[in-house]
Amino acid sequence: MKQILTLLIVFFVLFSCKNENNTSENTYKEPLETENTVPSFGIVIHGGAGTILKENMTDSLENVYRAKLEEAIKVGHTILKNGGTAMEAVTKTINIMEDSPLFNAGKGAVFTHEETNELDASVMDGATRNAGAIAGVKHIKNPINLAHAVMEHSPHVLLSGEGAERFAKEQGIETVDASYFYTESRFKTLQRVKEREGSNTTKKVSVGKDPYIKDSKFGTVGCVALDKNGDLAAGTSTGGMTNKRWNRIGDSPIIGAGTYANNATCAVSSTGWGEFFIRGMVAHDISAMMEYKGVSLQEAAKEVIQKKLPNLGGDGGIIAIDKKGNVSMEFNTPGMYRAHMDSEDNLKIAMYKE
Ligand code: ASP
Numbered sequence: 001m002k003q004i005l006t007l008l009i010v011f012f013v014l015f016s017c018k019n020e021n022n023t024s025e026n027t028y029k030e031p032l033e034t035e036n037t038v039p040s041f042g043i044v045i046h047g048g049a050g051t052i053l054k055e056n057m058t059d060s061l062e063n064v065y066r067a068k069l070e071e072a073i074k075v076g077h078t079i080l081k082n083g084g085t086a087m088e089a090v091t092k093t094i095n096i097m098e099d100s101p102l103f104n105a106g107k108g109a110v111f112t113h114e115e116t117n118e119l120d121a122s123v124m125d126g127a128t129r130n131a132g133a134i135a136g137v138k139h140i141k142n143p144i145n146l147a148h149a150v151m152e153h154s155p156h157v158l159l160s161g162e163g164a165e166r167f168a169k170e171q172g173i174e175t176v177d178a179s180y181f182y183t184e185s186r187f188k189t190l191q192r193v194k195e196r197e198g199s200n201t202t203k204k205v206s207v208g209k210d211p212y213i214k215d216s217k218f219g220t221v222g223c224v225a226l227d228k229n230g231d232l233a234a235g236t237s238t239g240g241m242t243n244k245r246w247n248r249i250g251d252s253p254i255i256g257a258g259t260y261a262n263n264a265t266c267a268v269s270s271t272g273w274g275e276f277f278i279r280g281m282v283a284h285d286i287s288a289m290m291e292y293k294g295v296s297l298q299e300a301a302k303e304v305i306q307k308k309l310p311n312l313g314g315d316g317g318i319i320a321i322d323k324k325g326n327v328s329m330e331f332n333t334p335g336m337y338r339a340h341m342d343s344e345d346n347l348k349i350a351m352y353k354e
Contacts, residue, residue, distance in 0.1 A: 052335025104219030109239025126232030222269025250274025272316010
């Protein structure tokens with residue numbers, strides 16, 4: 001009798017525990033999107049890295065840059081705040097910088113040796129790891145939109161030159177006359193670089209080692225974002241490097257070098273001396289260090305930008321954001337135009353070393 005009683009008690013206890021578990025499973029709610037918790041999101045932009053020094057800058061020019069960086073980042077931030085996608089925030093933010101003559105992308109693109117403008121851009125979606133890129137286009141007002149269309153509406157990742165422009169027409173992407181990209185300051189920069197180069201334009205010199213190209217200004221634009229859904233996206237747009245020749249293509253349209261995004265790790269946009277970013281696969285290298293070594297975004301970015309890149313001989317910087325909203329704005333040049341805004345509306349704009 002005593003044994004039967006003990007057995008009954010054991011059954012009763014087991015049964016009630018199972019029931020408790022069921023109850024807690026059924027009533028459990030993800031603590032994510034309740035009224036009291038703000039899902040983490042964030043956005044970071046760059047407007048190029050290079051010799052950006054306080055002593056070379058007037059107060060009014062600094063204010064002009066600050067105002068444009070603020071305008072651009074707020075466009076993307078508003079999209080994210082309203083529940084828009086990271087990809088939409090990235091492209092719309094980059095559009096603002098592409099339309100400004102201040103940056104080496106879209107309107108303010110630098111000149112090639114042949115006195116033309118050849119534009120490169122790319123985007124990558126961290127959720128699907130789908131990507132789109134274009135290189136060497138001459139009539140596309142907002143190259144980032146064409147890169148996005150390549151990702152969305154073509155079976156390819158990277159289109160170039162005339163073919164890319166034909167695809168743009170089919171997609172109804174806005175085209176402009178080549179003269180749209182003329183800005184006096186960029187044209188003068190090319191003339192100065194050419195004067196220093198002298199008349200010997202046929203000399204055989206590898207582009208990466210060409211001192212005239214190395215010294216010319218950077219100024220590419222880029223944006224990375226994390227949306228409320230937890231998705232990451234990255235985009236980069238550029239006119240390349242002043243005095244580039246032979247249809248040179250830099251890192252900006254190269255997935256893994258100039259742009260990379262993976263929801264499991266981070267989203268990265270690069271700026272700097274493109275040949276080295278290609279050889280170092282900089283954007284992917286940062287993601288790979290996080291994925292394979294388990295290091296933080298900050299550690300990975302520091303290792304790549306402060307050690308691996310300069311060891312190759314390259315300079316520049318990156319902006320990056322990870323799935324938790326941690327950011328990195330790492331560069332090894334004297335300055336980098338940059339801004340960051342988080343889900344609590346904190347805004348940081350900077351251009352020099354801190
Ligand atoms: N990375 C770009 C290129 O090499 C230039 C830049 O970032 O300003 O084309």
